[in-house]
Amino acid sequence: MTGLDALPPGASVRGRADGFADYLVGPAARRRLLTDRFIETFEAWGYGFMVTPLVEPLDTIAAGVPGARQSALFRFMDSDGAMLALVGERTVSVARVVATQLHEGPFPLRLCYAGSVLRNQAPNAGRRRESLQAGCELIGASGLAADAECIALAAAALERGGVEHIQVDVGHADFIPGLLESAGLDATARDEVLAALARRDLVAVESALAETDAADAERRLLLAFPTLRGGREILDTAAGGLRGARPQRALQELAQLWDLLEAHAITDRVHLDLGAVRDWDYYTGPTFEVFSVDSGFALGSGGRYDTLLSRFGSTCPATGFVLHVDRCHDSIVRRAGTLDPPDVLQVSWETDAQARALELARGLRSRGVAAACDLVAGGDGDVLVSASGARWSVLGHHEHGSVDAALAALGRHLP
Amino acid sequence: MTGLRVALPGGTLFESACDLLNAAGIARLDPARFDRELSVRDGNDVYVKVRPTDVPVYVEMGGCECGIVGKDVLWESSRECYELADLGFGRCRLVLAAPRDSALARGDWPQALRVATKYPVSARRFFAARSLNVVLIRLHGSVELAPLTGLADCVLDITATGRTLAANNLVEIVEAGTSTARLIANHAALKTRNDQVGALAVALRRAVAQRLTAGAA
Numbered sequence: 001m002t003g004l005d006a007l008p009p010g011a012s013v014r015g016r017a018d019g020f021a022d023y024l025v026g027p028a029a030r031r032r033l034l035t036d037r038f039i040e041t042f043e044a045w046g047y048g049f050m051v052t053p054l055v056e057p058l059d060t061i062a063a064g065v066p067g068a069r070q071s072a073l074f075r076f077m078d079s080d081g082a083m084l085a086l087v088g089e090r091t092v093s094v095a096r097v098v099a100t101q102l103h104e105g106p107f108p109l110r111l112c113y114a115g116s117v118l119r120n121q122a123p124n125a126g127r128r129r130e131s132l133q134a135g136c137e138l139i140g141a142s143g144l145a146a147d148a149e150c151i152a153l154a155a156a157a158l159e160r161g162g163v164e165h166i167q168v169d170v171g172h173a174d175f176i177p178g179l180l181e182s183a184g185l186d187a188t189a190r191d192e193v194l195a196a197l198a199r200r201d202l203v204a205v206e207s208a209l210a211e212t213d214a215a216d217a218e219r220r221l222l223l224a225f226p227t228l229r230g231g232r233e234i235l236d237t238a239a240g241g242l243r244g245a246r247p248q249r250a251l252q253e254l255a256q257l258w259d260l261l262e263a264h265a266i267t268d269r270v271h272l273d274l275g276a277v278r279d280w281d282y283y284t285g286p287t288f289e290v291f292s293v294d295s296g297f298a299l300g301s302g303g304r305y306d307t308l309l310s311r312f313g314s315t316c317p318a319t320g321f322v323l324h325v326d327r328c329h330d331s332i333v334r335r336a337g338t339l340d341p342p343d344v345l346q347v348s349w350e351t352d353a354q355a356r357a358l359e360l361a362r363g364l365r366s367r368g369v370a371a372a373c374d375l376v377a378g379g380d381g382d383v384l385v386s387a388s389g390a391r392w393s394v395l396g397h398h399e400h401g402s403v404d405a406a407l408a409a410l411g412r413h414l415p
Numbered sequence: 416m417t418g419l420r421v422a423l424p425g426g427t428l429f430e431s432a433c434d435l436l437n438a439a440g441i442a443r444l445d446p447a448r449f450d451r452e453l454s455v456r457d458g459n460d461v462y463v464k465v466r467p468t469d470v471p472v473y474v475e476m477g478g479c480e481c482g483i484v485g486k487d488v489l490w491e492s493s494r495e496c497y498e499l500a501d502l503g504f505g506r507c508r509l510v511l512a513a514p515r516d517s518a519l520a521r522g523d524w525p526q527a528l529r530v531a532t533k534y535p536v537s538a539r540r541f542f543a544a545r546s547l548n549v550v551l552i553r554l555h556g557s558v559e560l561a562p563l564t565g566l567a568d569c570v571l572d573i574t575a576t577g578r579t580l581a582a583n584n585l586v587e588i589v590e591a592g593t594s595t596a597r598l599i600a601n602h603a604a605l606k607t608r609n610d611q612v613g614a615l616a617v618a619l620r621r622a623v624a625q626r627l628t629a630g631a632a
Contacts, residue, residue: 122493126476169606200497203597229609273606291603296477298603 019121019129031132031329034161035114038134038323041157042112045149047136050111052093054118058083063311064092066281072119086118091320092308094137099312107140107316114325128326135302137320139309144253146319147286147304148260154290154300154321155266163299163328164335167291168266169229169273170257173283173303175250176222176275182244183218193222197275217241221274228274231267232258238274257286282308288321294331299324344370346381350388353377356403357385360392363407383410418459419604419611422474422482423449424467428596431504432483436462439622441615471496471599480604481615486594487573490537497605499616502596503623506575509537509592512585513569514562520586525568531561532571541571541591559583 016022023031039049062070065088073085087093090113102109114134121127136153138146151168158166176197180190189212196204209219221228221238228234235251235258242248254272261267287303302321309316345364349357357373360383364371374381384393392399392406399409423432429446436442442457449455449464456462465473470484471494482496485505489498511530513519519528527548532538535553542549552567559579561567571591574580580587598619600612 125493126472167607200495200602203498203501206501229606271606289606291606293607296475296601296603 017129018123019125019127021128021130027329027333030332031325034329034332035132035134035325037161038157038325039112039114041160042134042136042153045110045153045156047110047112047138047153050094050097050113051115052087052090052097052113054086054116055084056087056093056096058085060096061085061087061092064095064308065089066279072121074118074120087115088119089117089322090115090133090135091137091305091322094139094320095308095318096312098137098139098316098318099309099314103314103316105140108146109139110136111139112136131327132325133322134325135320135322137318139318139320140316141319142306142317144257144260144286146317148257148264150302150319150321151257151261151270151288152264152266154288154302154323155269157323158290158292158299158328161328162332163292163294164332165293166269166299167293168270168288169291170254170261170270170286170288171273171275172250172254173279173285173287175247175254178244178246178250179218179221179242182242182247183212183222185212198279217243229271231272234272234274253286285319290323292331294334295327297324297327299328299331344372345383346379347371347373347383347385348379348381349374349377349385351377352387353385356390357383359403360385360406363403364410367407367411369410418461419481419608419615420461420463420479421615422470422479422484423462423464424470424482424484424488424596425464426467428467428483428485428505429464432502432596435483435502435504435619435622438626439618441618468492474599474601477601477603480601480608481612482599483596484599486592486597487534487537489597489599490540490592490594491534493536495602496599497602498597499600499605499612500598500620500623502598502619503626505594505596507573507594508575508590509534509541509571509573509594510580510590511541511569511571511588512559512574512580513588515584515586517562517568519569519588528569529567530569530571531558531567533558534571534573537591538571559585 043049058075061073069088073088075083075085078084094111094113098109112135114132116130117133118130121129136150138150151170155166155168177194180193185193189208192208193205196208206223209222228238232255235255239248239251258267258272261270282305283303284306285304288301289298290300292299300321300323304319306317309318347357347361354377361371361373382395386393390401392409394410395413397409397413399406423429433444433446436444442460442462444455444457444462454461454463463479467484467488470482471489471492473479474482474496475494483502487507487509518525524547527550529550529552530538531552531554533554535551538551552561554561558570558572561570562585563583569588570585598616605612
């Protein structure tokens with residue numbers, strides 16, 4: 001190892017950009033497998049797999065993504081001076097495709113995708129700047145059945161991928177803004193409270209409310225955040241004393257959604273969380289986040305975004321979600337401890353037995369066993385093919401006979 | 416059940432943080448124990464003493480479920496944590512201060528201002544809202560020396576009593592914010608371990624309220 005003094009000054013010589021990762025053999029395979037499991041589940045629910053580009057015009061992204069998230073984009077200039085950006089999420093891309101190429105349906109459209117997204121985070125923060133996301137969009141369905149389907153599908157995909165002990169928190173994007181309106185707060189005070197909630201600063205929420213004359217029932221609810229969570233019963237608690245029609249409507253939608261989730265048989269993993277939302281200018285109805293005790297970050301999130309497609313010239317209700325593959329992988333590894341790399345049988349051979357060794361390796365692969373054949377004679381692999389007659393030595397067991405006999409013997413000795 | 420991991424800020428807030436946790440009946444912490452041990456187990460919970468600026472890092476990344484840290488640290492941090500309660504202690508202010516005999520001290524804002532600070536993020540936000548032409552000079556300690564040596568025109572710095580400012584012939588021009596200790600929580604922990612995190616928040620709030628009442632009596 002070269003000492004720091006001997007290294008040239010300046011950044012990464014033959015190094016890797018900070019916040020980006022190499023995935024070596026075991027983890028890379030597991031990460032791909034996890035993505036495959038997610039996509040398989042999406043497809044099993046009727047969602048068609050599609051691919052969108054890694055790069056979008058900045059204007060396209062700006063049309064769909066809130067300002068705060070735009071600042072975290074990697075941007076660059078095209079040869080004609082147009083600004084491009086690496087995508088920070090892929091829902092906007094899907095919305096663009098639907099509005100421009102699939103606007104004639106047939107609706108509802110069920111679409112899914114998986115791909116890298118990039119965020120220009122501060123270096124050395126321990127955060128990923130490139131991460132893998134897999135997601136679904138259900139477009140052209142305005143009913144709560146669509147929202148329930150997305151929540152149930154997100155949970156099903158995570159469980160199929162091996163993520164254990166998941167918990168889904170379901171909220172409604174219109175509840176808090178509606179509550180603030182019906183509490184009689186003026187626009188300035190409303191914005192102040194929403195901004196404080198958006199940056200998760202509950203101390204500021206409290207002091208912003210202290211300076212207003214919010215009605216008691218509403219004030220009590222707003223201050224109860226973030227404890228406004230639980231099963232269907234919290235909806236009744238929350239509704240008590242509320243006068244505004246807007247927050248009432250949000251609560252009614254959540255009640256219907258809960259019944260649908262019960263029909264999907266997943267309410268044992270669901271909490272209603274009335275304070276769960278942050279992106280009020282993006283989501284328009286029910287929203288959700290998925291957690292596991294094995295991760296400090298949300299593993300997935302989603303919700304209804306009925307206004308997004310209109311920004312691309314096609315009015316259409318939509319709901320969807322995204323799963324963070326890397327965070328899911330972290331969570332699985334944290335629970336399992338170190339995971340072994342996949343098994344590969346090493347086939348070695350004595351001089352003159354190479355052809356028979358290759359034949360054996362082909363036979364193994366056709367039976368779904370990964371096998372690598374030595375490139376030179378004389379190794380000490382898991383399988384030894386001897387030149388003196390047709391003899392095989394498998395994991396210490398000696399066998400005679402044809403390749404088929406050897407494969408049958410292997411079947412007996414392999415785990 | 417697994418206990419909570421709580422990050423405590425080393426430095427001026429440390430003993431007060433331990434005192435409040437003890438007064439709230441949540442823990443029985445002896446601050447001196449942290450001189451010998453990096454992490455202290457108390458019942459099911461584990462307390463770690465880290466640099467104040469590291470508290471939001473531990474909490475956001477899930478190394479700890481909760482933390483106690485000054486608001487001034489949160490101003491500077493880009494970490495996303497839930498801020499659950501104002502704990503009242505560790506009160507200090509972030510102020511812009513200039514030499515007593517300067518034009519700024521007389522109320523004349525110059526065209527361009529060189530500001531020395533240990534709080535560049537807060538400074539950028541503070542001056543951006545005032546559209547002043549400011550050159551920020553980030554220092555890591557003793558910023559009050561900057562005006563004395565001509566390095567900067569003024570400082571944006573934390574003051575608790577104002578004594579250090581006065582001793583260096585600096586007067587307060589304007590206040591940028593008031594800071595107290597806060598209880599912060601990890602996003603996922605707030606959801607997956609809501610009972611425990613909620614109980615901690617409630618107990619600490621009650622202890623803070625009792626202190627206020629006792630102080631008023």
